[in-house]
Amino acid sequence: MKQKNKLTEYWDSKRNKISTDIGKWIGGQEVYIRNHPLFAELFMQYSYMQIQVLNVTGKLISKELATWLENNFMCMSYPDARIWCNQIGALAGMNATSPSAAITAGVLAADSRAYGGSLTTKLAMAFIQQAVNKIAMGQPVEQLIAEAPIKHGKPAIVGYVRPVDKKDERILPHQRMTENLGFKKGPHLRLSEQLSTFLEAEYGSGINIGGYTAAFLSDQGFTPEEGYQIKALCVASGVAACFSDNVNHKKHEFLPKRCEDIRYTGPQIRSL
Known part of the structure; x- marks a missing residue:
């Protein structure tokens, strides 16, 4: 019998195992979210926001609190391409990226202090x-x-x-x-x-x-x-809107610039 290595004993106990109390999918039967069965208890009874908060925190919040959060999300994601993260969505649409890439990039741009x-x-x-x-x-x-x-x-x-x-x-x-x-x-x-x-x-x-x-x-x-x-994805809707607005536009149509629109402040051109 192989002797246990005290230095790696903890990691060996985790080897090839996923230990979690968050949830589990039982194929063909049920899904458990924080010990709540999805289809037997949550499905058609709770909102998406309630499930989102349950997944993140383990708390099954009231419908009133979920409504508050859903309306808060509506106000965090205006469909206006002047907003920083939405510009990324618009540029991504113009360049025919995937919506997933556009929205992910926009969300990352909004992950700011x-x-x-x-x-x-x-x-x-x-x-x-x-x-x-x-x-x-x-x-x-x-x-x-x-x-x-x-x-x-x-x-x-x-x-x-x-x-x-x-x-x-x-x-x-x-x-x-x-x-x-x-x-x-x-x-x-x-x-x-x-x-x-x-x-x-x-x-x-x-x-x-x-x-x-x-x-x-x-x-x-x-x-x-x-x-x-x-709140990690709260700007996603506005980014998606600006992506959708530009996805069928001509390339370089969003915020085009002339050379004189850019003020260069770097080193002067050198003669070689």
Whole structure:
């Protein structure tokens, strides 16, 4: 009998095995998602968003929360080719790539610390959750903001700036939706409103949809990493729209440029 190697014993126990409690497909019979049978329990009873969150977090959320998230996704993916990630979808369509490649590239372009709704959700949730803890320990709002790094003369807090327009048209509809679906303001939403009021008064820069979403999801008990995973594909619809808009156009038709449109600032041409 072969003797166990203490150095590799752990890895040998995992060799050629997949160990998971996430789910399992039993061919011809059933699929289990976090111990919930798909066809016997979930199919036709729960929405796609409920299954998405179940897959990511193990939580089978209410239909009201799933509706909130679905409507939030609608507002994170405008079909406008001026938006960074959507330009990639448009260029990919013009160059006849596959829709899968176009959407994947657009989603990756939105995986940014500055915009996009996925990584920014994680960062904004981490901030607001830490902020709630600091407030509970007696730290004033003014000090919270004073601790933030300054960029362009304003506190650089993810969720409280917007590069294009200071007023975020998505906030009011989300506030109404939150109330209409029966959700109460928790400590994170309440603090986000205090921060927004202070920042608007002092710097003319209030909360954006990322900050509101981060506070709401934190009140629902999600971690920053769970928020990141749930929102990972939130821009996909707009990217797909801009791909579709350009897939049958002539090559180079999207945003063509003349040579004089490009200002060259590199080394001068040399004589050899």
